[in-house]
Amino acid sequence: MKTQLLLALSLSFLILGCRTVKEGNDPLVVRTEQTLVIARDTLDLFLSLEYQYHPVVRERLPEMQLIVQTFTCDSNTNGMADALDWLSSLNSVKNAYKNKLDTKDNLIKALAIVEAALAEAQEYTSIIERTIKPN
Numbered sequence: 520m521k522t523q524l525l526l527a528l529s530l531s532f533l534i535l536g537c538r539t540v541k542e543g544n545d546p547l548v549v550r551t552e553q554t555l556v557i558a559r560d561t562l563d564l565f566l567s568l569e570y571q572y573h574p575v576v577r578e579r580l581p582e583m584q585l586i587v588q589t590f591t592c593d594s595n596t597n598g599m600a601d602a603l604d605w606l607s608s609l610n611s612v613k614n615a616y617k618n619k620l621d622t623k624d625n626l627i628k629a630l631a632i633v634e635a636a637l638a639e640a641q642e643y644t645s646i647i648e649r650t651i652k653p654n
Contacts, residue, residue: 551613558637565640568647
């Protein structure tokens, strides 16, 4: 149910994202704000499902543990940022860009990182729901 709601929300953002951006609004900023909302909800859903079905996920999909470690603070032992850091960084770069304190290129790079994590979280959420989660 929650996944269907998330997919509907994602679809609505995609449809709305195809509409013309209001005059005066930067399309890159609008896209970034949409991505931040979708990414936060998607990452939350993925990590919640993985936590809920952790023993089964660990047994059937051991490769997913690396993704979970990448998205959570478990990876900080290697000095790497986690998904919350990526979202926070994207929001900070977006705000700096809006105030002309950062470049478009930096915003695009930060957006690409979050979009890649979002795609991976969506893929693994789908795998958990298809192969592990009971109907």
